[in-house]
Amino acid sequence: MERGKAGRMVRQLASFCLTLALTFIGLTAVTFLISRLTHIDPVLALVGDKASKDVYDQAYHAMGLDQPLVVQYAYYLKRLVSGDFGVSVLTSQPVLSDLLRVFPATFELATVAIVIGVALGIPAGVVAGARKGSWPDHLVRVVGLFGYSVPVFWLGLVGLFVFYGKLGWVSGTGRLDVFYEDVVTPRTGIILVDSALDGDWDIFRNAFSHLILPAAILGFFSLAYIARMTRSFMIGQLSQEYITTARVKGRSFWGAVWRHAFPNIMVPLITVVGLSYASLLEGAVLTETVFAWPGLGLYITRALFNGDMNAVLGGTILVGAVFIGINLVSDLLYKVFDPRLRDA
Amino acid sequence: MLRTLKFALLASAIAVLSPVAMADTPKDTLVIAENIDDIISLDPAEAYELSGIQVLANTYDRIMRFDPTDITKLVGGVAESQTVSDDGRTFTMKIRPNLKFASGNPVTAKDAAFSLQRVIKLNKTPVFLLSQLGWTPENVDQMVTAPDDQTLVVKIGVDFAPSLVNALLSSVVGSVVDQKTAMAHEKNGDFGYEWLKTNSAGSGAFTLKAWKPNESVVLEANPTYRGGEPAMKRVVIRHVPEPAAQRLLIEKGDTDVALNLTGDQVTSLKGNKDVTITPSPQALLYYMGMNLKQKELQDPRVRQALRYLIDYDGIVNSIMQGGAQVHQSFWASGFWAALDENPYKLDPDKAKALLKEAGYPDGFEITLDAPNSSPFTNIAQSLQATMAQGGVKVNIVPSETKALLTKYRAREHQLLLIYWGPDYMDPHTNADGFANNLDNSDAATKGKPLAWRNSWADDAVNKMTADAVRERDEAKRKQMYLDEQKKVLDDGPYAIMFQETKQVATRANVKNFIFGPSADVVYYNLTTK
Numbered sequence: 001m002e003r004g005k006a007g008r009m010v011r012q013l014a015s016f017c018l019t020l021a022l023t024f025i026g027l028t029a030v031t032f033l034i035s036r037l038t039h040i041d042p043v044l045a046l047v048g049d050k051a052s053k054d055v056y057d058q059a060y061h062a063m064g065l066d067q068p069l070v071v072q073y074a075y076y077l078k079r080l081v082s083g084d085f086g087v088s089v090l091t092s093q094p095v096l097s098d099l100l101r102v103f104p105a106t107f108e109l110a111t112v113a114i115v116i117g118v119a120l121g122i123p124a125g126v127v128a129g130a131r132k133g134s135w136p137d138h139l140v141r142v143v144g145l146f147g148y149s150v151p152v153f154w155l156g157l158v159g160l161f162v163f164y165g166k167l168g169w170v171s172g173t174g175r176l177d178v179f180y181e182d183v184v185t186p187r188t189g190i191i192l193v194d195s196a197l198d199g200d201w202d203i204f205r206n207a208f209s210h211l212i213l214p215a216a217i218l219g220f221f222s223l224a225y226i227a228r229m230t231r232s233f234m235i236g237q238l239s240q241e242y243i244t245t246a247r248v249k250g251r252s253f254w255g256a257v258w259r260h261a262f263p264n265i266m267v268p269l270i271t272v273v274g275l276s277y278a279s280l281l282e283g284a285v286l287t288e289t290v291f292a293w294p295g296l297g298l299y300i301t302r303a304l305f306n307g308d309m310n311a312v313l314g315g316t317i318l319v320g321a322v323f324i325g326i327n328l329v330s331d332l333l334y335k336v337f338d339p340r341l342r343d344a
Numbered sequence: 345m346l347r348t349l350k351f352a353l354l355a356s357a358i359a360v361l362s363p364v365a366m367a368d369t370p371k372d373t374l375v376i377a378e379n380i381d382d383i384i385s386l387d388p389a390e391a392y393e394l395s396g397i398q399v400l401a402n403t404y405d406r407i408m409r410f411d412p413t414d415i416t417k418l419v420g421g422v423a424e425s426q427t428v429s430d431d432g433r434t435f436t437m438k439i440r441p442n443l444k445f446a447s448g449n450p451v452t453a454k455d456a457a458f459s460l461q462r463v464i465k466l467n468k469t470p471v472f473l474l475s476q477l478g479w480t481p482e483n484v485d486q487m488v489t490a491p492d493d494q495t496l497v498v499k500i501g502v503d504f505a506p507s508l509v510n511a512l513l514s515s516v517v518g519s520v521v522d523q524k525t526a527m528a529h530e531k532n533g534d535f536g537y538e539w540l541k542t543n544s545a546g547s548g549a550f551t552l553k554a555w556k557p558n559e560s561v562v563l564e565a566n567p568t569y570r571g572g573e574p575a576m577k578r579v580v581i582r583h584v585p586e587p588a589a590q591r592l593l594i595e596k597g598d599t600d601v602a603l604n605l606t607g608d609q610v611t612s613l614k615g616n617k618d619v620t621i622t623p624s625p626q627a628l629l630y631y632m633g634m635n636l637k638q639k640e641l642q643d644p645r646v647r648q649a650l651r652y653l654i655d656y657d658g659i660v661n662s663i664m665q666g667g668a669q670v671h672q673s674f675w676a677s678g679f680w681a682a683l684d685e686n687p688y689k690l691d692p693d694k695a696k697a698l699l700k701e702a703g704y705p706d707g708f709e710i711t712l713d714a715p716n717s718s719p720f721t722n723i724a725q726s727l728q729a730t731m732a733q734g735g736v737k738v739n740i741v742p743s744e745t746k747a748l749l750t751k752y753r754a755r756e757h758q759l760l761l762i763y764w765g766p767d768y769m770d771p772h773t774n775a776d777g778f779a780n781n782l783d784n785s786d787a788a789t790k791g792k793p794l795a796w797r798n799s800w801a802d803d804a805v806n807k808m809t810a811d812a813v814r815e816r817d818e819a820k821r822k823q824m825y826l827d828e829q830k831k832v833l834d835d836g837p838y839a840i841m842f843q844e845t846k847q848v849a850t851r852a853n854v855k856n857f858i859f860g861p862s863a864d865v866v867y868y869n870l871t872t873k
Contacts, residue, residue: 019804039743041750046384050767051469052791058467090384091557092541101556106650132738156587165592172598178375178580182554182562292584294559302558305744340637 024320028080032073035309042307046089064087076313085244085317086310090303095314098299100198103318104189105175106288106295109215110280116219117226118273124223125230130257132235140227147224151215156290159213170208173292214291222276229272233265246267266337274330281322353710356667368597370579373855374871377584377599381558387540388519389458390468394765397516398862399561405545405570406521407496408510409458410769412571412867415860418510420767422451422520422547423496426740428506432816435498435509445522446544446551446566453490458523460488460498462535472769472791473517477509478502480579502812505821515864521545549574549869553692558583574869594619594849600873602849602856610847620850623666624859627676628765628844630668632712632727634837638758640708644835649698650759651839653734653767655690655726660842663722671843673829674778674836675771678861681822682771683829688839695734707735713751714761716742723841724761753792755799762796763844769862771825772813779832780809798837799872805831 047059064072079086085095131224135338161168171177175191177185180203184194192211195203238261246256283297296315303311335341369375382393388400409421420426423437440448443451462553463474464484467501478501487499500509512518518858525545526536536545538777544552549571550563551810562577582599584590596615605613634650641647657669673683699707714724721742738759744752752760767775781795781802788796795801808828815821832838848859851873858867 039747039750041746041753044746044749044753047469048470049753050392050791052472052475053788055469055471092385093557098557102558153586157586160589160592164596166525168596172593172596173584173586175583177598178369178582180374181560181580289585290589292582292586292589294556294583296556298585306746 020324023324024317027300027316027320028077028313029073031313032076032309033069035307038307040307042089045306045308054230080317085314088303088311088314089305089308090311095310097134098311099296099318101189102296102299103282103293105293106281106283107285108138109191109211109218109284109293109295110277112211112215113218113280114222114273114277116216120219121223121226122230122269123242125227126234126257126262128227129231129234130238130253130261137231140231144224144228147221151286152221152284153286153290155217156214156287157218158182159217160290163213169205170213173210173290174213175210175293176203177205177206177210180325195222214287214293218280218287221245222280225276226269226272230265230269233268234261236260237264263337267334270330270333270337278323278326281326282319289315305328367453367598370578370873371573372578374576374601374857374868374873375577375599376581376601377593378581378601379585380561380581380583381585383555383557383561385535385541386544386552387466387468388516388521388546389463389466389470389535389537390541392469394863395581398866399552399555399563400516400519401548401864401866402550402579402868403544403548403552404521404770405443405451405548405653406514406516406518407460408514408518410514410865412858412862412865412870415858415865416513418507419483421514421518422456423513426510431498432503432506432769435500435506437496437498439494439496440570441494442569443547443570445525445547446568447522447525448568448845449522449524450493451520451547452493453496454493454521454522456496457490458526459519459521461485462521462526463517466537470515470517470767473512473515476502477504478614479511496691498643505813505816505818507818507821508770508772508813511768513770514612519546522547524835526560527634527761545844547635550577550579551580552686565869567750569869571869573870575591576868579868591849593719594851597851600854603846603859605847605849607663607667607847610667610849611665613849618852619717620852620854622850622857622859624846625669625676625678625861626765626844626846627679627769627861628763628842629674629676630723630763630842630844631838631840633752633757633760633762633798634839635755635757635760635797636837637755640704640710641758641837643702645698645702646704647835647837647839649695649702649734650736651688651733652691652695652698653727653731653736654687654688654839654841655730656688656841658690659723659726663719664842664845666845666847667719668842670841670842672840673833674774674838674840675825675829676766676843676861679769680771681825683826683833685734685830686831687833690730692733697732699736704735707737709737709739710740710758712759712761713741713743713748713757715745715748717745717856727761752797755786760857764863765866769864772809775809775812775825775828778836779828780804782806795837801839802835 037076043056043059047055053167088095091098114261124140128137131137164172184191184203185198187194187197191207192204243256243260246260283295285297285301288298300315380395383396384392386396386399388404391397406421407423409419411417411419422439422443424440425438427436439453445451448814461484463471464479465481481568489497511715522545524539529536531538542555549569553562553564553568555561558654560583561581565577566573567573587606587609590604593599610621614662634647636642660668660670670686671677672686672688675682677684710725714720726738729739731738751757777794779795780793784801812821812824815824846859850857854873856870856872858870860866
């Protein structure tokens, strides 16, 4: 019995590792190929438009572009295995240190955004689903439609204009005021955490006032999605017979909704929230541009436009890892919320 | 109800948690909002991007400089005086005494010689500025020497007018690097290159404290600067890519300077007492290239006709809104030897007559490559509309700038809309770019000047360029460039349209923020507030 369980765990672990390896090989191979098929000369990013032929050729050679594609790829994988992501052409820094700098910024933003999205989206969705056709339902639908159709950069600019420009409730672009630049000790790179660790609440408040608007805007978009999905899950559950049974046995309507239906939508909901969170962690290019937020989306986009291969690949691997990680966490959470999956 | 309540709660939470927005930037800090995503290196032997050169203009002193109080005057930087030999090939310069680098080391002729040699030996993008003087990694140690600490001797291997040589020494590669500091950080014979990409070792008004790509550049005042310690102890350049955000920041006083405002934003700021707008004509030109690989464009009359199918004034007034002025010759107005004739106007009848003469009475169809960003998209649309009036059907092909340049450098375009900035403040730079094309073969080995990219080669024009560069009589040389500009204006493969005007927005209390006609002439050290 015990041995059987251990054996199964080993098998599961092995298959997980295999999936992981295949995913990364596929991910890097496709990214590598696509980047080579674009019409952007990666040498231009480094030497600019005015370099002489001589300088150009030297850089071309140094970047290994005179090698066959397969060789370039193999060489890249080899370095990757030893933990070397290469150096970004655009920043002159190792890609790994770049990612460690930009990812915390995105992480901070995405996490606050998803908290807003979940905290408001799920209750709204539940209410809308339970009271189908009522005015809260219509309100959720309108908000959802708005969230789907309004361009994020527009909402970002309007938000800045109103809450920063006119009302002065929040701070402007960037992560901190100039006053506080370089004051906080970088430990995690997440300013809210670092300033709290330092016990410097002025910086915490300042960072928060910079963060809240972009986070609220991103949160609004995931709210719209989460609320819509919660609503349809809820409608599905409420038509089940066990709800009728519970009601017949004397459960109040809201009791049946929260105690019986809600736990049953947890599993699909975790998938929805997990995916929203993962896509937020990819970095939101437009939001980051509007709010001058030095995050992952801006980093990868700029690298793509300049054919900065190492940075693109490093960023892609990170995003891949985030998705895999979140899937893993979702899987574990399924087991917590669905007793049927616990022994499987 | 529930939702409204929650939003109200959230809003009040924001209000409670937020500090009252600070209305001003710190007193001794100059804050600049700018798009700095082009910086890839801050080593003066490598940096060749506008934002990077602006920073370097403040962190390094150069052998020659433009006077910050009169930016049309080229004066000595670390060089105090200069004599030129009779054959014009040897320049002997005296270095100012008692100058110090920010590190405390004295500035000597040896540092200056080291800096020039370093540019040639590192062989990075801006090396062409100096290699055209006939310097190679092999001979540069003999061509550039420092017989003693105060004397720099520069020999050139070609016949170049002294004013041109001095202009080259005033460009970014003329930055004087602290040899001791650079060599202390040397790795694998790189002359400190890896370290200097992200650090400074100069004698400029500021030192580089930090460069975080796509985030900020922080400079600190150098108290030993020869021009006196700057009033601003710190300069913080923050990366703000979105112009609308820059506008909000300057309106609220969270930045002292905003550098990338669009025309309509500037227009809407005009009534604001707290913000001052200063127009500064730039050397940057917007033009349309016409590739002679395209059969129709080989006929000079067709190129003429297209130049008559552009609504120059309309674009300046409605699209650029103060961000540009009409300029049609290849050397920007306001500089020595610029040709200020703008003979072309929108004239469909004249264009049609020219096209008829050339054998295209019904016009033709052609593609126009244009960057997919403002203001190029709008300019392209205007061109499309006015070209149609002459029967020329233009299909716009928008693309990202780097992809556009890749195509341009492969000569695969038909018409292409782009800009060009000079490399240094002498007309030779643009004559070399717009007019010179010594090898028009597809496999040309000597760089890719604009004339080559548009497949236009004219031996007479090549000779004009070669003669002008040698002429030591200033008045004669000026006339030669005027003639050459006229020739390219009539016959060249371009429709040069505008000269950029930078509209610099500063807070009203900011004084003496010097933003000259090129990135080499942007000075922060005189700024007060």
